[in-house]
Amino acid sequence: MGAGWPRGRWRQMRASDPARQAWPPYLVLWVLLLYIEAMTDAPLIPASPSEDDYVRQVTEATPPPLLPEGDPIRLFEEWLAEAGKGEPSDPNAVALSTVDADGLPDSRMVLLKSVDARGFVFYTNTQSAKGVELDGQPKAALLFHWKSLRRQVRVRGVVEPVTEAEADAYFASRARHSQLGAWASDQSRPLPDRLALERRVAEMALKFGLGKVPRPPHWSGYRVAPQVIEFWRDRPFRLHERLVYERVGEGWGTTRLYP
């Protein structure tokens, strides 16, 4: 409002504007609602479901049949397929736990790239922290959690490298820039600054030109050969269902556990 706008003129305009006359109560309400919303932010840690929430769950859904005691790999594939339909991203993401030379556990996410009766395969830099830890202690635990399905699968087993042919085939299927990235990244070692990484990627792009990018010698896959696989499924009132498969010779024994 400039100096040429006397106060009286402004008040007169407000008073003569029909919209202004009609709006104030709504405007006030709107501001009030905004204020209440700001003051009642959702809690950081969600509250546990109430008795009523559970009762609603129990009455609305037909209870699923108990988990089958057959082939755990088939059951895992079924769960992964279901997760693939609903999870917004990376249904194959899995937490991989290893131990370091002092026996201190270490966990990080990796992507499951194949699964069959032999085990669960992921790919990485073999000189990374996980690679070094697996060299020292070739055993690992995997933990899948599909939040929207309310399911988890835990796998424990010994770890072995995949064959050169398997690693080559998977590496060849990756995007060219990811292939260059595998050459450029000294995974898990200190990076002076972001530019250093980008410079390395550019150097690798120059080095390989338009030709095929071969698999780096320090990049391969690991297979976790399962000794134990546990399936966990959410049930109302925290009375969850747990079924553990354990290797017995070439087959599997099963045990159901208290939740």
Ligand SMILES: Cc1cc2nc3c(=O)[nH]c(=O)nc-3n(C[C@H](O)[C@H](O)[C@H](O)COP(=O)(O)O)c2cc1C
């Ligand atoms: C969803 C998700 C998937 C990932 N997948 C891989 C993977 O397949 N291989 C890999 O080396 N790192 C993957 N990472 C990065 C790792 O979590 C980790 O940062 C990296 O491997 C270095 O781990 P390390 O220092 O324990 O070796 C993934 C991260 C996320 C969040």
